[in-house]
Amino acid sequence: MTETAGAAASEEQVRAQVAAWLAENWRPGGGGPQWRERLIDSGWAAPTWPVEWFGRGLHRDMRRVVAEEFTRAGAKPVALDVTQLFANTILAHGTDDQKREFVRPLALGEHRGCLLYSEPGAGSDLAALQTRADRDGDTWIVSGQKVWTSGAREATHGFLIARTDWDVPKHRGLTFFWIPLDRPGVDIRPIHQVTGGSEFNEVFLTDVVVADSHRLGEVDNGWRVLQTALGFERLIMGAAAGGSSEQRRRAGRKDTAKADRQSPWTRKIGGADYIELAKTTGKAGDPVTRQEIARLYTLEKVNAWNGMRARADSGRGAASPLASIGKLAMSRIVHTGVKVTTDLLGTASVLDGDEDPVAAEVNRSSFAAFVTSIGGGTDQIQRNIIGERILGLPKEPEVDRDVPFRDVRKARATRRFS
Amino acid sequence: MGTFEFTEDHEALRASVRGFVEETFPETEVRRLMAAPTPLERSVWERMARELGLQGLIVPEEYGGAGAGAVELAIVLEEFGRRLVPGPFLSTALATLTLIGGDPAVTADHLEGIAAGRVVATVALAEEDGGWDASGVRCEAAGEDEWRLTGTKSFVPDGMDADLLVVAARTDAGVRLFAVDGGADGLAREELDVFDLTRRLARVRLDGVAATPLTATGDGSEFDRFLDAARLAVAAEQAGGADFALAMAVAYAKERVQFGRAIGSFQAIKHMCADAFVDVESARSAAYYGAWAIAAGSPETAAVAPLAKAFCSDVFFETARTNMQVHGGISFTYEHPAHLYYRRAKSGAQLWGSPTAQRDLLATRIGL
Structure with a gap:
């Protein structure tokens, strides 16, 4: 590597290096395995990884710069140092032999x-x-x-x-x-x-x-x-779904603002656009329905605003506790949404499949709501996290603390689904 | 200044108001004022204007104010709400909102008086039936060049102390807002017995009282815009009260020991606090978003205002209730402050439009 690399590189230097490399290697409409291989070996697919391990050794702030140059050249930016949680974890904890053996096939997509x-x-x-x-x-x-x-x-x-x-x-x-x-x-x-x-x-x-x-x-x-691996998983979720991660703030600021402008008034919660559904089912004037819809709409809006506020806070360098409440808030939104759309459908909500596609979608959403309230940490665990890590409340005494695992009461070891 | 991006000036304003409120209105002082004949101390009111410029915050600079907007007002009201500051700051701020942008011949003196701390003002909207929108206004305004108001307004915050009353009255051309001098002939006021002793209310009888119109005749859109601004101002105050009630609950859950452990370690308590945290932060987001919407002149204000008022009302009440529940028996004593927040929350929810009414308005404004 002849050019300046490493954490000290300036934005202008990085920009020039990426542009020069792309000018030499990227052809519009290109892609494919050979391009991928050249990209991985160049280090531009993972700018913050060390130079000796498929990266450029750059500061994380430079991810945005690299991505912008790729986009400018018409090439799809690749940020394996964000998205490749397996390689990230191996680079953090593996031996040099393991890094040599495991990282490149992951980066190339040969291993998944x-x-x-x-x-x-x-x-x-x-x-x-x-x-x-x-x-x-x-x-x-x-x-x-x-x-x-x-x-x-x-x-x-x-x-x-x-x-x-x-x-x-x-x-x-x-x-x-x-x-x-x-x-x-x-x-x-x-x-x-x-x-x-x-x-x-x-x-x-x-x-x-x-x-x-x-x-x-x-x-x-x-x-x-495991904690390292979970941290990298959160980095991906932060980049994909909002939250306050530095990466998202730097790389996705414009997209975020655009999404905020476009999406806050979307209402496809509970499997249907509930405001349209209220109109088509003739219940728009029903006082109870109006209250329920206003409540649901409010929950949706305040959660979107919490997300915007979290990003504004992190933009000022403050770690925002708001980033931790989105999952719990979303759980309430999706479960409330299903209740609202089911009430709007009334008896028709018992139908499914082709018999009533709207009901089918509402019913599917009613189960999907549990992905939010159970998956990735149940609502109850989320409340513990908020209570303990944000509000500073003491932990529940743990009966298995300091006890050899052999002697701890355990859940049944296996459950086979037939 | 993007939405939710508080500047250093904003943080400085918040810090100075918080310092003033904590120093001037500790709980002992709040309780003293609750029992006093009036919660208004003119010397404090004047000092607030002179040293902090709070009454003039949103008053245009040409009238001696700071010319600030809805975001700055929300910050101040949130801080006042946190400590249940008694007295007519909110009332005066709401009246100020009706004066800004009006005919200088009518409003200049009032705005200057407010900014200087000479004038206490309020807004008289509701009547005996407790409705808060134009449809509930029966007080009659008669005249053309010289207007006279006749009727009874009720639930008038700080109505006993106000030097200037902004009164909603019905004309042939719809509801308009009028300025009424507190010393005018034909004006009679009586104090109401109220549940929230930190917010005094009065009944105001008007018998052919001289009044000056503040809004043009028309379709009531000006009145609606004022109501939206008022809803968001109240929402900010409620968000502050809710935030403080949650802080009380959490502090107590850490220190109170039962069954050999801090009660905050029990998930029954912890989860109540966690839910309240989600609600309180969401309420703050709603109040702030609304403030920025007004400041930006955004059409979103029409939906955000009733949304924020309903939501912040509910969250403050729920959080004040959670706070009492977490405190257990001690919260049932008069000496403990938890009931003061409960009183403010429960009453404030119904003032300037109940959560139910606000949600129905929101439903209309989002297309139902």
Whole structure:
């Protein structure tokens, strides 16, 4: 690398470097595997990664600059240092050998990951997981069951957290792995969800042999690696859905403002545009309906304003607690929305499928609402987080604290869906 | 100045008002004023104008004010709301809103008096039936060059102390706002017994009282615009009260011990506080968004104003109730301040339009 790189590079320098590289390498209408390979090896696909590991060693503020130059040249910006949570975590905790072996195939898209975290007996209390990894020379023998794994059928590998020491308290005996899924003993089964879809899977692991070279971080230090991985997951969610992340603020400010202008008055909550539905069902003049709709509309609006306020706060460099309330607020919105649209439909809401497509959509949304109120931390866990981390209220005493996990009362280890 | 982007000047204003309020209106003083014949102390009122310029905040500069707008007013009202400051600041601010932009021949003296701290003003909208929009106005205005008002206004905040009353009255051409001198002949006022002792209300009888029109004859759109501004001003005050009630609840949940642990460690308490936090922050967002909408002259104001008034009313009441529940038995004593917030929240929700009425108006304004 001959040009100036690293955290000290100025915006002008970076801009010039990206533009020069694109001028040489990007052809309008281009793309494809060869372009992807050149892009990965150039470091511009992950500007903040170290120079020796497929990056440019730039400050995170430069992501915006790089993305702008790509867009200017008509090329799609790629920010693997935001979106590639697997590579991000491996770069944070892996050995040089692991970085060499694992990162490039991920960056190229040859390897795809999934998250083997939750278990039937470990949902909100993830540290109570019971999948075991027992050492056998240079390998580990893994057995257990993971659940709610999205993308497992498309994945080549998975981040696995498993118990390696049963004689210490629950957080301390866990170890983190990057495991190949094409091994004997890995059985992936789609979950038949209430929505009719199957985005999630169960992953059964039976005496799966995993090389020790696939362990990330120290033995029994998996909880810390997991926190890093969860942090990168939040970075993605922040970039995709709002919140206050620096990346979003820098990279997406204009898009955000545009979205705020366009979207706040959208009303497709609860599976239908509830204001239109009130008109078509002849209930626009009904006093009770008007109250319910005004309430729902208000919840929707204030949540959108909270998001705008969080971004304005983070724009001033203040970490905004508002970023933490969006999920809980959205849960109330979607469940309230379903109640409103169901009431508007009345008896017709019992229909489904082609019999009444509007009712079908409302019914589908009624189940989808639980994705918000259960998935990614239940409403009750969200309230604990708000209470403890934002308001500073003391934690509930934990009966399994400082107790060897072996002696802790556990949920049933496995539950097989027939 | 984008929406929600508070400047350093805004933060400085907030800090100075908070300092003034905490110093001037500690709970002991609030309680003393609750029991006093009037919550208005002219010396404090004048000092507030002289040292902080609060009454003149939104008064145009040519009349001795600071020429600030809805965002700055919201900041001050939020801070006043946090400490339940008794006295006619909100009333005077609402009256000021009716004067700004009017005929200088009518409004100049009033605005100068308000900015200088000489004048206490209020707005008399509702009547005995407690309606807050134009349809409830029965007080009659007669005349052409010289107007006379006859009727009874009620629920007039700080009506006993006001030097200037802005009165909604019916003319042949619809409802208009009139300025009435507090010392005018034919004006009689009586204090109402009220639940919220930090906000005094009066009944005002007008018997052919001389009055000066503030709004042009017309379709009532000016009156509606004033009502929207008033709704958002009240919403900001309520957001401040709710914020303080939540802070009280959280502080107590950390310090009160039962069953060998701080009660805030129980999820039953913690989750009440977490829900209140979501509500209170949302209420602040609604009040701020509304303030910015007014400041920007945005057409969104028509929907945001009733939305914010309904929402902030409900959130303040719910939070004040949560605060009492978290405090348990102690909140049932007169000596504890939790009931003061409950009183302010419960009463304030109904003043200037109930949450139910505001939601119905919102429904209309979003197309239902």
